[in-house]
């Protein structure tokens with residue numbers, strides 16, 4: 001009998017073991033990324049409501065600059081291309097800001113909510 005989960009993947013049966021194992025790891029990492037992103041967006045939604053309550057703008061470019069500097073350093077230390085790390089963060093933050101703009105626009109009294 002195979003170990004639990006050994007053939008859980010949807011890979012064809014003729015895939016070499018080493019490739020199958022690597023792809024299993026990739027699938028696990030992708031699942032973790034999705035879960036982490038979902039948690040990050042759950043948190044940024046809260047920030048969006050908080051900022052709308054406080055009358056703060058959807059984006060905070062100074063905060064973003066600090067995040068980019070920090071992530072670039074972390075990426076370098078981890079052996080990840082810092083340019084890619086910056087692009088990846090920028091892609092996520094752009095979506096977050098869009099959510100924050102939507103939240104602010106739906107507040108009572110704003111043109112979009114009427």
Ligand SMILES: C=C(O[C@@H]1C=C(C(=O)O)C=C[C@H]1O)C(=O)O
Pocket residue numbers: 044047058059060061063064067092093096097100
């Ligand atoms: C989450 C915030 O709102 C925006 C989104 C950010 C992010 O996704 O990390 C960072 C700065 C802001 O432009 C925030 O102000 O903290």
